Amino acid sequence: MIVMHSTVGPTGKGSARNIARYFASTSTVASAHYVVDAAETYQCVGDHTVAYHCGYNQDSIGVEMCDYPTTASKARWNDANHKAMMQRTARLVAQLCLAYNINPYFVGVRGLKRGRRGITTHDAMSRAFRRSTHWDPGAWPRFRFMRAVRREMRRIKGGK
Numbered sequence: 001m002i003v004m005h006s007t008v009g010p011t012g013k014g015s016a017r018n019i020a021r022y023f024a025s026t027s028t029v030a031s032a033h034y035v036v037d038a039a040e041t042y043q044c045v046g047d048h049t050v051a052y053h054c055g056y057n058q059d060s061i062g063v064e065m066c067d068y069p070t071t072a073s074k075a076r077w078n079d080a081n082h083k084a085m086m087q088r089t090a091r092l093v094a095q096l097c098l099a100y101n102i103n104p105y106f107v108g109v110r111g112l113k114r115g116r117r118g119i120t121t122h123d124a125m126s127r128a129f130r131r132s133t134h135w136d137p138g139a140w141p142r143f144r145f146m147r148a149v150r151r152e153m154r155r156i157k158g159g160k
Helices: 015-024 080-100 109-113 122-129 142-156
Strands: 002-006 034-036 041-043 061-065 119-121
Touching (some): 002 080, 015 034, 015 041, 034 080, 119 122, 119 142
Parallel strands (some): 002 061, 034 061
Antiparallel strands (some): 034 041
8 A cells, every 4th residue: 555645844845854854753653654845755764664654554655745734625736846746756656556566546445444455545544444533635636646646657667
C-alpha cells in the first residue's frame, strides 16, 4: 500500500526538509517514508522500515505532501506550488508502484476492508480500521493525481 498524507504545513520549497527534520527528532513518535514539497523530496526512513504514519503501518509506504489540508475546497491545488508538488509526488508514487508492483489505483474504505491494495489516504485508513482519527489529505484532486501517477508510470517504462 501507499498511503497519502498532508503535513499541515506550507507547500513551498524547504517545507519537506523541515518536516523530515521534525520526523528525525528523537521526541517525535510519527514518521513517514517520504515528504514532498513543490521543489524537494526527502526520504525519512527506508521503504522496508515500518514508519508510524497512519495506525496501520505494516506493509505500507507513507507519502506526506506538504499542504494545509481542508475539506472545504480543492481550489488550492490549482496554484503553481501545488501543481509542482502534485507532479513531483506523482512521479515518486509511480516509481514506488513500479518498484513494488503496487496497483496504481485508488482504494477506498470498502476496498481496504476487503483487503485490496493500491494507493489510499490516511482518511480512508482511519475510517476503515479506526486506528487513527486523521482525515488528511482532505479535499484533493484524487482523480487528477491518479491519472498523473499512471502517466508517469508509462513515461518511466518508455511509453507515451
